[in-house]
Amino acid sequence: MLPSDPPRVFVVHSNVAAAVIDFESLPFSTRYADFERSILEQFDPEDDVLVLEWALTAPDARGVLDAATQQVPATRTLALTPSVPADDPIDRGADEYLVTPVTADQFQSTVEQLVIQHAYEVTLDEYFRLATERAVLKNELDSGVDVGDRYEAVTAQLCACRQRAETLRRGLSETGFDRTLRKLLDD
Known part of the structure; x- marks a missing residue:
């Protein structure tokens, strides 16, 4: 893909x-x-x-x-x-x-594999950024801060990002997937 x-x-x-x-x-x-x-x-x-x-x-x-x-x-x-x-x-x-x-x-x-690998890396970076943001917002929400709308928006973005990552993952060869994970872990 x-x-x-x-x-x-x-x-x-x-x-x-x-x-x-x-x-x-x-x-x-x-x-x-x-x-x-x-x-x-x-x-x-x-x-x-x-x-x-x-x-x-x-x-x-x-x-x-x-x-x-x-x-x-x-x-x-x-x-x-x-x-x-x-x-x-x-x-x-x-x-x-x-x-x-x-x-x-x-x-x-x-x-094509190189392009998909890069898109997958970018998507996973975005996923981890959104997951962190959602965790902070959840903590703030639990503390009574009015961030409910933003929490819901970030949760929806996180879900879309997860789906995009799954689609890209299916397009990666096994070697491409291994190489991408190694690169992400090195970063």
Whole structure:
């Protein structure tokens, strides 16, 4: 279950044709890095996934990953690599990596899983925030403070958030779910 808008994908790859993925045929809103300009100026917080050529040397892929992690932390990173790398992109902060060549279906599925993982994380963060707010409001309500309307509104939001989380959870692969939980526990 993807959000209603097509995922926004930013591709930082020195030779898109060599990536063996027809990005244009996929149901994404895709834009490509302009290597005549600084990559740093091209990051957009609206992007859902950064597709990064792991073998990129100019600019260095690891530097691009580090900068993206700092400048657009909500953007998920998918590293494309021609072979299993000695320095694991996930250990360096990427959310996932694929060894090329990959099929369009495998690429699409991976991007969709990253988008769902992020939506699930955001939803769980909201759920925990609402649960905390409801607990405080319940305490205030029990103490005689007139917060009944707000308590009911937060309770309704919490219920809707729980349903959204359940729907997103059903869309996650087992690996995606495990990775999301690990990330949430690390935060």
